[in-house]
Amino acid sequence: MSPAWKIADFNSDLHRVSDLISVICELRFELPVGEDDARVDSLLWVAREMVEGLVAHDDGKKGGAE
Numbered sequence: 651m652s653p654a655w656k657i658a659d660f661n662s663d664l665h666r667v668s669d670l671i672s673v674i675c676e677l678r679f680e681l682p683v684g685e686d687d688a689r690v691d692s693l694l695w696v697a698r699e700m701v702e703g704l705v706a707h708d709d710g711k712k713g714g715a716e
Contacts, residue, residue, distance in 0.1 A: 660704065663700070663704055664704070666700070667697055667700050667701055667704070670693060670697050670700070671697055673693065674690055674693045674694060674697065677689060677690050677693070678690050
């Protein structure tokens with residue numbers, strides 16, 4: 651795998667995480683003060699897992715399609 655492909659793939663994945671965080675923020679900040687939405691917590695969990703996967707893959711701890 652060429653380094654350029656790896657960087658492009660990593661950047662694409664980071665863009666997806668950024669989009670997810672934007673959606674999380676929209677959901678959270680549209681709620682009235684004092685109200686909670688369980689979907690926000692679920693989506694935050696998903697975002698955390700995605701980022702941990704990216705970091706682990708970048709550190710060579712997880713295999714991936716190459």
